[in-house]
Amino acid sequence: MTAPQAGETGTPERKPVILSGIQPSGDLMIGHYTGALRNWKKLQESHECFFALVNLHAITVYQKPAELRRRSLELLALYMACGIDPERSTLFVQSHVPQHAELGWILNCITPIGQLQRMTQFKDKSRRNEKNINAGLLNYPVLMAADILLYQADCVPVGDDQKQHLELTRDLAIRFNSMYSETFKVPEPYIAPREEGARIMSLQDPTAKMSKSDPDRNASLMLLDPPDVIRAKLRRAVTDSGSSIAYDPDERPGISNLMTLYRIVTGIGFEEQEERYSGQGYGPYKKDLGEAIVAFLEPVQERFKEIIGDRKALEEILDAGAAKARDRARRTLDKVHRKIGLLGGRRY
Numbered sequence: 001m002t003a004p005q006a007g008e009t010g011t012p013e014r015k016p017v018i019l020s021g022i023q024p025s026g027d028l029m030i031g032h033y034t035g036a037l038r039n040w041k042k043l044q045e046s047h048e049c050f051f052a053l054v055n056l057h058a059i060t061v062y063q064k065p066a067e068l069r070r071r072s073l074e075l076l077a078l079y080m081a082c083g084i085d086p087e088r089s090t091l092f093v094q095s096h097v098p099q100h101a102e103l104g105w106i107l108n109c110i111t112p113i114g115q116l117q118r119m120t121q122f123k124d125k126s127r128r129n130e131k132n133i134n135a136g137l138l139n140y141p142v143l144m145a146a147d148i149l150l151y152q153a154d155c156v157p158v159g160d161d162q163k164q165h166l167e168l169t170r171d172l173a174i175r176f177n178s179m180y181s182e183t184f185k186v187p188e189p190y191i192a193p194r195e196e197g198a199r200i201m202s203l204q205d206p207t208a209k210m211s212k213s214d215p216d217r218n219a220s221l222m223l224l225d226p227p228d229v230i231r232a233k234l235r236r237a238v239t240d241s242g243s244s245i246a247y248d249p250d251e252r253p254g255i256s257n258l259m260t261l262y263r264i265v266t267g268i269g270f271e272e273q274e275e276r277y278s279g280q281g282y283g284p285y286k287k288d289l290g291e292a293i294v295a296f297l298e299p300v301q302e303r304f305k306e307i308i309g310d311r312k313a314l315e316e317i318l319d320a321g322a323a324k325a326r327d328r329a330r331r332t333l334d335k336v337h338r339k340i341g342l343l344g345g346r347r348y
């Protein structure tokens, strides 16, 4: 999972490029932090980062327009509240950069439908949205590939559930390069180990991924949940049979999931947790974890409140981000146009 460092990618002064994004399709939960934002924050020190709010992805499932607008600004404020710095990283809205949809179309033309039909997320989402199995849902991973390849990203920090999409992205880059000559950088996934939160599980069913769209509100821990809600969700979290605090994700997925969260919010490792809570059972453990999460999220929630209050500043950040992103995306797309024989290149 090591990300390339500056100087390792050819030109010595060029910082390696990172691209990642989150859909503004629901409230952010702790898995988004552990799988994505936490790593983004670390990587922005050493990388040139582009972080998108991927609203074109979100509309593959119907979104109420007013909510989509509100959530998009909230998502930006949460990126920032979690430590993503707009002075260092380019923060932008996917739909403000039309090159995403355009490259998505071009890549569709080299993507076998069978590969899209086999995608786990497509199968899951089709099951959950039986009444709206639209073409966008199927083509979703191609748009994601376009997001990444437009920026010539070296590396893509995501949670474990995005692995298959990144494999497709790499396949498409390799296929395009071999059909039309070297054009795209083939990106590497950056997925933290399981113990560091690459896949946080549901609090109600520790064999299923925690998801913002889970209809059971007790299953997911939202970044903006008030303290009492956090405490209650932790109290109700499903654990395993037995009562010892021991990390074993295969045999004891419930407590292991909680231990992962504990480790992330306090920095206390598994062995030390096991020692501290030896013989105490789940009750005190869950109570302390609840308090630790409350304390961890409190400053994030405070910062969020401040940031979301200044809408004008948020819009300025997005305007500046879109201009930078468009500039980079246009360069790649011009090259693509030339390579595949679209007439005129840059002039249009």
Ligand code: TYM
Pocket: 019, 020, 021, 022, 023, 024, 031, 032, 033, 034, 035, 036, 054, 057, 143, 144, 147, 148, 156, 157, 158, 159, 160, 161, 162, 165, 197, 198, 199, 200, 201, 209, 210, 211
């Ligand atoms: P999305 O919006 O579902 O989730 C955003 C990020 O959060 C991670 N994540 C998790 N990590 C750990 N445990 C969980 N339970 C958990 N749930 C979600 C996801 O892995 C992701 O990193 N297809 C993407 C959005 C996207 C994208 C991109 C990402 C569109 N274009 C280009 C990277 C690069 C998605 O649906 O993420």
